Amino acid sequence: MDTTPTTPAGAADALELLKSALAYLAAADPTQVPTAIQAQCLTVLEQADAMSTAARARYLAAFTAAQGYREDGDYSIRSWLMHQTRVTKATACEHGGWSRRTGTHPRIMAALAAGDIVSKSFARALCGWTDRLPEDCRDSADAILVSAAQMGMDLPDLLALAAEIEARSRPVVPDEDEPRFEDRAVKLETTFGGAGVLTGDLTPECAAVVAAVLDALSAPRGAEDDRTHEMRYHDALEEACRRLVAAGLLPERAGQPIPSPPTRTTPLRITLTLTTALRTTSPRIRAARVSRCRVRSCCRPG
Secondary structure, rough: OOOOOOOOOOOHHHHHHHHHHHHHHOOHHHHHHOHHHHHHHHHHHHHHEEEEEEHHHHHHHHHHHHHHHHHHHHOOOOHHHHHHOOOHHHHHHHHHHHHHHHHHHHHHHHHHHOOOOOOOHHHHHHHHHHHHOOOOHHHHHHHHHHHHOOOOOHHHHHHHHHHHHHHOOOOOOOOOHHHHHHEEEEEEOOOHOEEEEEEEEEOOHHHHHHHHHHHHHHHOOOOOOOHHHHHHHHHHHHHHHHHHHHHHHHHHHEEEEEOOOOOOOHHHHHHHHHHHOOOOEEEEEHOOHHHHHHHHHHHOOO
């Protein structure tokens, strides 16, 4: 039996093959195959999700540029997506965002299309980080982060590298501004029922790391996620703190380890150690020193 993958003759043929393959997997009984096959399916489906996101983005960008939605009587691409593909408004906006990234983040979109370099969630996080950079630094920063991902760097290490890139992209602060560093502060006030109010003045380096953490952990959980941006940031902060405690990266207090939080009312004092923990150098960070050296030349203001 010939198991050589069929090469599609065109876009229509490719779509039929795609639907046929997905229909087979959707109808199959996964309990009847070994766990190794189950794992392979999960891995390949994640890669297919990344590749389909990149493919959809390219076709949607071309369709939008040609204003193809007008042929169906729609006034915008978002309206067309909602009417013709039956997606929610939130999903239509998400698809539109990916289509715009084909122009603003071509390197990340190329890595997404490869399937096995970055996942959809990784790519979204990378774009979010470099979007905060000056425009003339973004492409070089994208190249560095994609290269690091190819080397096997995981999300926390990529986060630390992205924060360093962002810090180095800022203009040099004049010496007379140095005293403002002494204004740094974080204050937590506990109110009724154990709730808290957190306020603070962060240094640029601390702000970059905290923002990268919150952005990475605050992505919406699908179209049904009705949390506000502020709510998602709150939940991301709690999640970051819990991961930090679970990883065992916190120092001991009075000779005793800090216990894992039993409930959702996690003391936010952990945020004070966040920057220090994320600066811990891992083997993969050390392996990316060459990439970091390139940061100095490509992201330093002229």
